[in-house]
Amino acid sequence: MGPFLSSVQVIGGPLPVVLWVLAGLALVALAVRPLPRGRRVRWALVVVSALVLGALVGLLVCWVVGDVLNVFDVALSPVSRGWVAAAFGGLAVAVASLVRSRPARRAGAVGAALLFVLVGAVGVNADFGQYPTLASIVGASSFPDLPRALLDAERTSTAAAGAGVAGEPAKGVVGAVTIPATVSHFAARQALVYLPPAALVPNPPALPVLVMLSGQPGSPENLFLAGHIDAELDAYARQHDGLAPIIVAPDQLSAPDVNPMCVDSAIGNSATYLTVDVPAWIRANLHVDDGPGGWGIGGFSQGGTCSIQLGAAHPDLFGAILDISGELEPKVGSPAHTTAVGFGGDSAAYEAAKPLAILSAHTPYAATTAVFGAGSLDTKYTPWIATVEGAAAAAGMHTTLLSSPGTAHDWYTVRSIFSQALPVLARAWGLAS
Structure with missing residues (x-):
C-alpha cells in the first residue's frame, strides 16, 4: 500500500x-x-x-x-x-x-x-506545497531504510573532499535510519539521510554534513517530498564531480503537532538530542569532515528557528547555519504559555533561549557562515529573517541574506532558498572554490 x-x-x-x-x-x-x-x-x-x-x-x-x-x-x-x-x-x-x-x-x-x-x-x-502525495497525508513512509553497508564511518579514503571520486553513481540515495536518543531520551521518529554520489563509492572521501530540520507540523520526509532538497543536491553534485554535503534530517519534534522548541524541557530534550545524540551517531556511522568547519545545521520555519538557536549556541559544533523563514523566538502560543510549558515558568530562561540573546551571548563569531532567506511574499517572516541576519552579522558571522521571488511561507521557498544557499555553504566547506 x-x-x-x-x-x-x-x-x-x-x-x-x-x-x-x-x-x-x-x-x-x-x-x-x-x-x-x-x-x-x-x-x-x-x-x-x-x-x-x-x-x-x-x-x-x-x-x-x-x-x-x-x-x-x-x-x-x-x-x-x-x-x-x-x-x-x-x-x-x-x-x-x-x-x-x-x-x-x-x-x-x-x-x-x-x-x-x-x-x-x-x-x-x-x-x-506541504503534502505532495497521499502517503505524506496519511503519514506513511515513502523511503526505505538506508542500507547498512552505506553506514560505515570506516569506509575511509585519503582523497580530499574537494577532489571528486571517479565512477560515482549519477544520483544520491535517501534512506531512513534510527538515531538512538541515548543521552537525551527524546522520543524521536526515524531520521532520513541523503548520501551524495561521492559517498556511495568504495572508500569515499570525508564530506561535509548538514543537519536539516523540517517545520512544525512536519517530519523529516517533508524536506525531501515537499522541499525536494535531494533533487537540488543531485543537481549540485552533477556539476561538481559527484560532490555534495551529506544531509542528516533528524526529528526535532517527536510528533507533527508537538513543538519542543529545540530546548530541553518537560516537552522533551530536543536540544540534547540534536547536539549530542545526533552528532554522536553521525560520527559513528558516516564518513564526514571532522570539526565545525565541515558541519552545518539548517531548517525551515520552526526548523529554521532551531538552526539559528543551536548553531549560534554551539559554534564549536556547527560552523554553518541555514535559516529559512525562521522566527524571532521559539514559541508555543502566547509568551506566557511558552514560558510555562517550555521553561518551567522561568522568563529569564526563555529570554536567554531567543536567537538574538544567544547571538549576543556568544559574540564574536570567528568562523561561522550563516545564510538566511524567506519568500518575497512572506510579509510576516521576511522582516524577522532580516532582523536575525542583521544581528548575526553584527555578532561577527559571515552572513548572506536571500529572497525567493514570488513565494510565501511554503515549501517552494525552501527549494528556492536551499538552491541559492548551497553554493555559499559549499564554498565555506571547501567543496567549491
Missing part, C-alpha cells in the same frame, strides 16, 4: 485536475434545475447570490482565523484565500440546493459539498 500511496500525486499529476473538473460539473449540476421559466430567473439569482455571499464568508473566515486569531502563525496568501473563498461559495450553492428539493437532489448536494471542501483543501495544499 505504501508504494501506491507514494505514487499518487496530490500536487500536480492528474488527481487535482480530475477533482477540479468534477467540482465544476457538480456546480453546474446544482445550478441547473428543471423549473418553470418564471422560477428559473429567481433560482439563477439565488445561485449567484449564494456564490458571492459564500465566497465573502470564506474570505471573512480567512481574515478571522489567519489574521485576527493567527491560528497558523502564518499569513494566508491570496491564492489560499481564493481557494477557501471558492470552496465556501460552492458550499453555499450546495446548501441552497437542499431547500425544497427531492431526496436525490439533496443527496447530490451533500456529495457536491464534500467535493467542494476537498477541492479547497487540495488547492490550499498546492499553494503551501
Whole structure:
C-alpha cells in the first residue's frame, strides 16, 4: 500500500485536475434545475447570490482565523484565500440546493459539498506545497531504510573532499535510519539521510554534513517530498564531480503537532538530542569532515528557528547555519504559555533561549557562515529573517541574506532558498572554490 500511496500525486499529476473538473460539473449540476421559466430567473439569482455571499464568508473566515486569531502563525496568501473563498461559495450553492428539493437532489448536494471542501483543501495544499502525495497525508513512509553497508564511518579514503571520486553513481540515495536518543531520551521518529554520489563509492572521501530540520507540523520526509532538497543536491553534485554535503534530517519534534522548541524541557530534550545524540551517531556511522568547519545545521520555519538557536549556541559544533523563514523566538502560543510549558515558568530562561540573546551571548563569531532567506511574499517572516541576519552579522558571522521571488511561507521557498544557499555553504566547506 505504501508504494501506491507514494505514487499518487496530490500536487500536480492528474488527481487535482480530475477533482477540479468534477467540482465544476457538480456546480453546474446544482445550478441547473428543471423549473418553470418564471422560477428559473429567481433560482439563477439565488445561485449567484449564494456564490458571492459564500465566497465573502470564506474570505471573512480567512481574515478571522489567519489574521485576527493567527491560528497558523502564518499569513494566508491570496491564492489560499481564493481557494477557501471558492470552496465556501460552492458550499453555499450546495446548501441552497437542499431547500425544497427531492431526496436525490439533496443527496447530490451533500456529495457536491464534500467535493467542494476537498477541492479547497487540495488547492490550499498546492499553494503551501506541504503534502505532495497521499502517503505524506496519511503519514506513511515513502523511503526505505538506508542500507547498512552505506553506514560505515570506516569506509575511509585519503582523497580530499574537494577532489571528486571517479565512477560515482549519477544520483544520491535517501534512506531512513534510527538515531538512538541515548543521552537525551527524546522520543524521536526515524531520521532520513541523503548520501551524495561521492559517498556511495568504495572508500569515499570525508564530506561535509548538514543537519536539516523540517517545520512544525512536519517530519523529516517533508524536506525531501515537499522541499525536494535531494533533487537540488543531485543537481549540485552533477556539476561538481559527484560532490555534495551529506544531509542528516533528524526529528526535532517527536510528533507533527508537538513543538519542543529545540530546548530541553518537560516537552522533551530536543536540544540534547540534536547536539549530542545526533552528532554522536553521525560520527559513528558516516564518513564526514571532522570539526565545525565541515558541519552545518539548517531548517525551515520552526526548523529554521532551531538552526539559528543551536548553531549560534554551539559554534564549536556547527560552523554553518541555514535559516529559512525562521522566527524571532521559539514559541508555543502566547509568551506566557511558552514560558510555562517550555521553561518551567522561568522568563529569564526563555529570554536567554531567543536567537538574538544567544547571538549576543556568544559574540564574536570567528568562523561561522550563516545564510538566511524567506519568500518575497512572506510579509510576516521576511522582516524577522532580516532582523536575525542583521544581528548575526553584527555578532561577527559571515552572513548572506536571500529572497525567493514570488513565494510565501511554503515549501517552494525552501527549494528556492536551499538552491541559492548551497553554493555559499559549499564554498565555506571547501567543496567549491
